[in-house]
Amino acid sequence: xTALAGPALAASSWNGHDTRLIVAAVIGVAxxxxxxxxxxxxxxxxxxxxxxxxxxxxxxxxENMITSFSKGVGDVVxxxxxxxxxxxMLGKLLAESGGxxxxxxxxxxxxxxxxxxxxxxxxxxxxGLPMFFEIGLVxxxxxxxxxxxxxxxxxxxxxxxALAGLSVLHGLVPPHPGPLVAISTVKADLGVTLxxxxxVAVPTVIIAxxxxxxxxxxxxxxxxxxxxxxxxxxxxxxxxxxxxxFGLTVGTVLLPVVLMLAKxxxxxxxxxxxxxxxxxxxxTPLFALLVAVIVGMFTLGVPAGxxxxxxxxxVAESLPPIASVMLIVAAGGGFKQTLIDAGVGKAxxxxxxxxxxxxLLLGWLVxxxxxxxxxxxxxxxxxxxxIVAPLATGMSSSHTALLxxxxxxxxxxxxxxxxxxxxxxxEFYGLSVGQTIKTWSIMETIISVVSIVLIMLLNLVL
Numbered sequence: 001x002t003a004l005a006g007p008a009l010a011a012s013s014w015n016g017h018d019t020r021l022i023v024a025a026v027i028g029v030a031x032x033x034x035x036x037x038x039x040x041x042x043x044x045x046x047x048x049x050x051x052x053x054x055x056x057x058x059x060x061x062x063e064n065m066i067t068s069f070s071k072g073v074g075d076v077v078x079x080x081x082x083x084x085x086x087x088x089m090l091g092k093l094l095a096e097s098g099g100x101x102x103x104x105x106x107x108x109x110x111x112x113x114x115x116x117x118x119x120x121x122x123x124x125x126x127x128g129l130p131m132f133f134e135i136g137l138v139x140x141x142x143x144x145x146x147x148x149x150x151x152x153x154x155x156x157x158x159x160x161x162a163l164a165g166l167s168v169l170h171g172l173v174p175p176h177p178g179p180l181v182a183i184s185t186v187k188a189d190l191g192v193t194l195x196x197x198x199x200v201a202v203p204t205v206i207i208a209x210x211x212x213x214x215x216x217x218x219x220x221x222x223x224x225x226x227x228x229x230x231x232x233x234x235x236x237x238x239x240x241x242x243x244x245x246f247g248l249t250v251g252t253v254l255l256p257v258v259l260m261l262a263k264x265x266x267x268x269x270x271x272x273x274x275x276x277x278x279x280x281x282x283x284t285p286l287f288a289l290l291v292a293v294i295v296g297m298f299t300l301g302v303p304a305g306x307x308x309x310x311x312x313x314x315v316a317e318s319l320p321p322i323a324s325v326m327l328i329v330a331a332g333g334g335f336k337q338t339l340i341d342a343g344v345g346k347a348x349x350x351x352x353x354x355x356x357x358x359x360l361l362l363g364w365l366v367x368x369x370x371x372x373x374x375x376x377x378x379x380x381x382x383x384x385x386x387i388v389a390p391l392a393t394g395m396s397s398s399h400t401a402l403l404x405x406x407x408x409x410x411x412x413x414x415x416x417x418x419x420x421x422x423x424x425x426x427e428f429y430g431l432s433v434g435q436t437i438k439t440w441s442i443m444e445t446i447i448s449v450v451s452i453v454l455i456m457l458l459n460l461v462l
Contacts, residue, residue: 028054047331058342072337086289091131092318097304098243124165154217164209178381185385191264259288332382367410375419380411413448
């Protein structure tokens with residue numbers, strides 16, 4: 001397999017119809033960008049209207065546009081929506097039971113002052129596995145601020161590793177929404193993508209987290225905002241509350257990951273038989289996450305002293321906050337299907353063939369462009385996956401997984417003022433706009449560049 005990660009890319013014929021389709025794709029993306037960034041339209045509506053603009057320019061009938069968009073929405077909700085809901089349930093159980101606090105307190109208790117940046121990285125990775133970026137950030141910020149105040153260490157030295165751990169997992173590792181949609185769109189194997197994603201994530205987090213944190217702490221001196229810090233008395237009262245043990249909590253968080261990785265290993269190493277069939281079944285993402293949620297009700301809820309009604313309420317409370325995410329992801333699926341049905345995917349493939357550009361690099365560049373324009377990593381991942389999906393035809397499972405990771409890598413490039421995450425970090429850490437660019441924006445760029453380099457290297461050896 002060559003570095004192009006797919007069938008040999010050779011020059012192909014080009015015609016006016018293909019040009020019209022490329023123009024349609026550009027106009028569709030441009031409409032989405034303008035609606036989100038200039039007119040402040042919700043991404044769900046922007047994606048729906050962008051799909052309509054794309055279809056109209058491409059020459060699709062109104063009936064076909066509606067059919068394509070509806071099919072894409074339904075397919076994504078069926079394949080990804082339930083997984084997002086289950087992930088939200090597990091994350092809510094982890095937060096409400098005190099399991100997240102148990103992970104934080106246990107790791108910090110065993111870390112000396114010199115190891116604190118690495119401890120914050122480990123905490124962010126463990127908490128970030130089942131939680132959306134924004135939720136993990138809200139949970140971790142008070143801890144980061146409090147530890148910085150108690151230890152006297154620079155805020156950026158501890159804050160950057162926490163941000164890096166959350167961001168890398170959000171962009172590269174399922175069951176986060178972006179990677180899940182990309183996996184579904186390009187028809188990648190989730191277990192293989194998870195395994196390779198973790199392989200890329202570890203060195204990326206180290207470089208963008210603890211190592212860059214040392215540099216960022218010299219560039220920017222920030223004081224922890226007092227209003228966001230937990231006081232010591234509050235932390236002691238929290239510690240006295242019943243909560244699950246460290247081993248049970250970590251085991252519950254890692255359970256779906258282990259099940260999905262077991263399926264990937266079985267597919268590679270085991271012959272057909274009862275064992276492989278069983279591992280394939282339990283490693284299915286829906287089953288793995290469902291099992292984790294059910295197990296979490298007992299391993300997280302029972303030690304915290306929750307009764308049946310309280311557990312049921314927590315599960316119910318986890319769903320309304322993700323409604324917006326679900327709608328955006330679903331509309332992204334509609335946009336993707338419109339791209340496919342209009343024939344844009346085939347035209348993009350021909351353009352890539354003529355340019356002899358790596359499918360992985362193309363996926364990364366498309367995601368980078370949409371990320372810079374819209375500010376949304378999820379929108380960038382969904383849109384880029386729909387555009388480059390045809391390039392996955394004929395790829396092996398490992399290279400299809402690398403394409404997913406390349407798209408996710410590009411979706412993290414240089415967060416700036418049009419990204420909600422930019423403003424969250426700025427306010428939580430008490431930074432100016434310039435300081436946020438020097439720290440958070442540069443960190444995101446490092447994550448994107450380091451991860452795509454690692455992905456391209458993996459492409460050479462797999």
